[in-house]
Amino acid sequence: MTSVTLAPTAPETAAGPETHLVRRYVPAQQVIHWIGVISFFLLLLTGVALLFPPLSFLAKGGTSGVIHRIGAIAFILLPALYLLRMPRKALELVRESFTYGREELAWFKHMPGYFLGSTRNLPPQGRLNAGQKLHHAATFLMFNTVTLSGLIMWFGKGQLGPEGLSAVVIVHDISMLGLSVAMIGHVYFTFLYGALSGMVTGKVSEDAPNGT
Amino acid sequence: MPTRYAFSIDLDRCIGCQACVISCQAGNELKDDETYIHVGEQIRGSGKTLWGSFDHHRCFHCADAPCVAACPTGTLSKWNGLTIVEKEKCSACGYCTDACPFKVPHIVDNHVSKCVACLDQVKEGQAPWCARTCPSQAIHFGERETILAEARAKVAALKARHPNAQIYGETQLGGLGLLMILLDKPEVYGLPLDPKAPETMKVWQSVVQPASSGLSVLAAGAMGLMFVFARRQHGKERAEHERAAKQKAALQTAQPKATETHHD
């Protein structure tokens, strides 16, 4: 869940051997990030087995349903784990994600270019750029809708009736779509701006992110 | 024209003996605690106004079966008017338990549990176990048209004793594959007058499900295409930037003093 896209806001300069690396993530953040990745894709795969008929053979026997629930527990507990293990970092992430200022508005004007690989003339940003803030807000919202609808399906099964079931599954499916699109964008920017190493080694080049 | 089979259950003839329940369990090799048929009773009033009837709670084999629409794995499907079950496909998701307006399917041992219409028997030209076993001939099975005609005749005969007698299932949900001959109004038996699959079910099945998988794939494809272009642009800008940085560095090492004064 902790979807800190590490997309530098300025072009990576002279990424030669002399580039200075600075630590952006502590190991616990990396571990939480990768638990999130694994649980998300398990949930997606075992969920889509019910959504997309050609994959329904994956759901035979009910094992996929059990995996979906195990993934769900990990997925739901992640924010709590983050908060308990690193309360300050977690709260900082939330605070930063939901703070918008003039720079963000300026950044949004350059968003189309940023999507297309151009970082020229981007206004300077803090630790998170405006696009990441938007991404965090959307993820926060859909994390809650997917979790709530999922728990209702899990524990309410058999008591929901046709209306209840379809309403809840519709919320679950739309949240799944939203989270998938957010995930595609997340992966896209990670590879476009070569930011994967941030979550693998925990380190990024000094001049990549601003204000670390 | 494929055959359309149906059951009928005549609640005037039913003696509540549970023979259908037992033969169904035995014939389908169910565990002791699993049953496809529940036979209960309805009792009203007392003394002279005492009224009673047995009732059966079991799959109605709806033509437009909401359970079949909701089933994501093809475990439940329609075959010649019957709602059949391929247990080995079941994922135990339980959507059918909520989709059924009669609350018939259950999850037992990680798979759906409901009447399987004794498909093997029927395919061999035999009636299902319940219909074959019933000692009072309350359960019939055959072509729906024949079964319906029989049921109409029976209701006509019942009217003298039971003015509210009627067939349940002639039209509901596209016509049920189990016609229940009732002695009184459906409400008395707790049967819904107009069972329906709500609009939201159709929205889920025919709009939300295909749209969410389709749009996800579309987004991935579009981003993939965009990636090729964007990566090239980013590389170009990076090269430009590097060139500028190198030039600046070269200038600085060549005439450090001069550049400094320049900048001042």
Ligand code: HEM
């Ligand atoms: C976070 C907590 C979550 C819980 C508690 C949860 C629970 C459930 C449950 C109970 C079902 C019904 C099927 C079954 O019983 O196995 C389901 C279906 C599904 N889930 Fe989840 N889920 C969660 C998160 C997610 C996530 C993150 C995704 C995808 C990104 C996802 C995708 C799906 C899909 C696609 C379906 C099938 C919906 C359909 O049939 O239309 N779920 N989920």
